[in-house]
Amino acid sequence: MKTLAVAELRAMFPALRGSENKAPYIYFDGPGGTQMAQQSVDGMLAYITGGMANLHGAFPTSVGTDNLLLEGRKAVADLVHCASEEVAFGQNMTTLAFSIARSLGSFISADDEVVVTEMDHRANVDPWVTLAADKGAKVKFIELDPNTYTLKLDRLDELITEKTKLVAVGMSSNVTGTVTDIRRVIARAKEVNAIVVVDAVHAVPHMPIDFQELGCDILLCSAYKFFGPHIGIAVIAASLFEKLQVYKLAPAPQQIPDKLETGTQNQEALAGLIGAITFIEQLGEGKNRRERLVSGMQRIEEHEQQLTARLDGFLRQVPDLKLYRAPEGVYKTPTFAFTIPGIKAREVTTWFAENYSMCIADGHFYATTMAEKLGVLPIGGWIRIGLAPYNTLEEVMLFEEGFQKFMATRRS
Known part of the structure; x- marks a missing residue:
């Protein structure tokens, strides 16, 4: 497999070019959103400039938007290996x-159980907790091991029982x-016929995903985390x-997947999404788009x-730093959270922005x-560095x- 030509890749990101009077920022905030690839911008x-139109018209620009939506579905299907109608x-x-x-309200009843985790972003917790509260169901949490920063999976048989109707877990x-x-x-x-929701927002930018192989029921991700625009994706x-009772307008389509897409879609973001997936595809090789994307x-x-190996080695040897990272042998994305005793997280990130033009995030990140x-x-959450493929040694x-420094x- 050929290695990534990082210099050529960086040229595909307009935000990395800087200007005549100012060098570009150094973007270490990938988990909060990557920069947009040129292919996405171009799409x-x-x-926008070629003639915008809504769906289902007889005229050419409307037909073009219909085709754009279909192509967007096909592109995502190849990215995560699912059917385009999903x-x-x-x-x-x-x-x-x-x-x-x-829409899952009819699947949950009083005395049923919903299982979520202590590690996840609240976007993969609160929708299901709210559903449970509405239906009188019980909520259970898969616990976080505070020493390894992994989930405690040794008690799954006790947590996920015959009463469990939904399990929500983050991939990364x-x-x-x-x-x-x-x-x-x-x-x-x-084993207990529970619906499984996987939050893959932070996973899709860093590893190949196979929805069919995973066998979950719902997988969620966002294009702005993998070099595209702000648009959400549900597989x-x-x-x-087919069974979901979606809240929608009466004349709106009944078939999948259209029935979940209430109102006018962000058509230009769909064009950008296709461009972002094209960017990934162009980095690979293979007989078809799926193979090239993988x-x-x-x-x-x-x-x-x-890059992770280098940064991990550095952070682990700093005495005045607490690194929140799983031990060797646990697979991890290139994402590093740490704190410095006695120093607020925002103080650190502000200093790096002002002195090194580095975009480093701080906070709780909704986890x-x-x-x-x-x-x-109490110290403003974590300081977080998240790497992307356009970052360099x-x-x-x-x-x-x-x-x-x-x-x-x-210390002085």
Whole structure:
């Protein structure tokens, strides 16, 4: 497999070009949203300037929008390996999750159980907790191990029982980067015929995804996390999708996946989504788009893991730093959360923005159950560095230099 040509890849991102008078920012905020690939920008611009129209008209620009929606579904289907009729779009992952939760009302009754986790972003917790509250169902949490930053999966048989009707689990933490063994969770859930929701928002940008192989019922992700625009994606197994009682307008389509897409879609974002997937495809090789996408993601993963090894080695040897990262042997995305005793997280990220033009995030990142359990809220949450394929070894080394300077200023 060819290695990623990072210099050529960086040229595909307009935000990395800087200007005549200012160098570009160094973007270490991938988990909060990646920069947009040129192919995505071009797709959106072509749609906007080429004649915008809504769906289902007889005139050419409307037919073009119909085709754009169909192509968007096919592109996502190849990206995550599902059927195109299982792909629906919406404002964002959170909005889609709440809409789906409302549609699942008939599947949940009083005395049923819903299982969520202490690690997840609240977008994969609160929609299902709200559903449980509405129906009088009980909520159980898969606990976080505060020492390994992984989920405690040894009690799945006790947590997921014959009463369990829905299990929601994140594929990868947007804070610690921990990649959970969701196949183990899915297998147990399926033993009791529970619906399984997988939050793959933080996973899709970093690894190949196979919806069919996973065997979950619902998979959620967002294009702005993988080099595209702000648009949410829901993949719902057709066998479940057909049964969903979606809240919608009476004349709106009844068939899947259209019935979940209430109102006018963000058509230009669909064009950008296709461009983002094209960007990934162009990094890979293969006989068809699916193969090229898998190959492209593998190259992204390989490059990111090389940078991860360097940054992980540096952060682990800093004495005045607490790194929230699973031990060796646990697979992780290139995402690092840490705190510095006695220093507010925002103080650190502001210093790096002002002195090194680095975009480093701070906060709880909506993983508030984990933030509360680990006690980071009083200091403003975590400091988080999230790498993307356009990051370089030189940028990582510059962060190391900057961090040492920052700590020197606090000791003097």
